[in-house]
Amino acid sequence: MSAPTHPRLHPATKGRIDIRLPWWALALPMLAFVTLLLLILNPVDAHAAGGTPAITDVFERVQQTVLNQAP
Template identity: 50%
Template sequence: MSARTQPEQAVSRLPWWAIALPSLAFAALLLLAGSADAHAAGGSGTLSQLFGLVRDALTHQP
């Protein structure tokens, strides 16, 4: 039996949801934390306003 001279390359590909789901969960946590901080501090920062707009758009009920 002879030794292989070139190692086999392992190709690993992640499915799309392996990146999308953790990213969505992280964004949701940021939205929750951003809205709580904005209400607690009375902040009018740009980031707080952006999170508020995104939260309002996602939770808007017709």
């Protein structure tokens, strides 16, 4: 006994694929690329953070706490 077939609701497109992207799907990667390219071309604008990094201070405090509480 054969199974009943269901008719297709949408006819198959022949050779044409319709894909739509939102505007930001192209704009955001292009903006990121241009920003990074400008930073590479003009590294004077990319200043490093001054002073000691915060993560170094955190590690130093953890080390002091561990060494002071050791019996």
